[in-house]
Amino acid sequence: AQSVTQLGSHVSVSEGALVLLRCNYSSSVPPYLFWYVQYPNQGLQLLLKYTTGATLVKGINGFEAEFKKSETSFHLTKPSAHMSDAAEYFCAVTTLTTTSGTYKYIFGTGTRLKVLA
Amino acid sequence: EAGVVQSPRYKIIEKKQPVAFWCNPISGHNTLYWYLQNLGQGPELLIRYENEEAVDDSQLPKDRFSAERLKGVDSTLKIQPAELGDSAVYLCASSLGGVPQETQYFGPGTRLLVL
Secondary structure: OOEEEOOOOEEEEEOOOOEEEOOEEEOOOOOEEEEEEEOOOOOEEEEEEEOOOOOEEEOHHHOEEEEEOOOOEEEEEEOOOOHHHOEEEEEEEEEEOOOOOOEEEEEOOOEEEEEEO | OOOOEEEOOEEEEOOOOOEEEEEEOOOOOOEEEEEEEOOOOOOEEEEEEEOOEEEEOOOOOOOOEEEEOHHHOOEEEEEOOOOHHHOEEEEEEEEOOOOOOOOOEEOOOEEEEEO
């Protein structure tokens, strides 16, 4: 069964510092991987996703993530944090189950990013 | 383009009362999802529709929860009767079609408080 683990429920960085949010997954078949951001009282918004091809994926707002199959990881980074990046970030994985032909999104528990002035 | 619309945004009810949430997906999106999001947790799928057909309702507590998507457009999620543990945010999302690599577009959610 697939699952997603986000290390660190809370991460604090200084404005201008590197942002690194960790995500590890487990899946028996090649996964599709996503990062979503959720601002207070809003729904989730896609930052970026990996489906096939290039393993380094660039997203909105200067974020990027690298799919590392050998490490089963999909960590999210941004070179320089901005105050507006403060939000909750969710990693998600989907895989197609070959037995039933269905798929399901599995979300991690989220990482709350705090940006310090 | 209008996003996913949900109403109400907030709902406070007493336990054992019924409650209903409504969702209007993005126009042209065939797939609709209902998620439950507890405080400090990620969304958990309750039910997924492809057009008007519920293709995955394995996580829907069918003793008290029901959902419908008549005509394959908007959808209603109902809880009857509500329990204290149902207090959470109920998110609706939609996507163009039913493939796992598609982006889901989320509404703002309905925050339910059961007293």
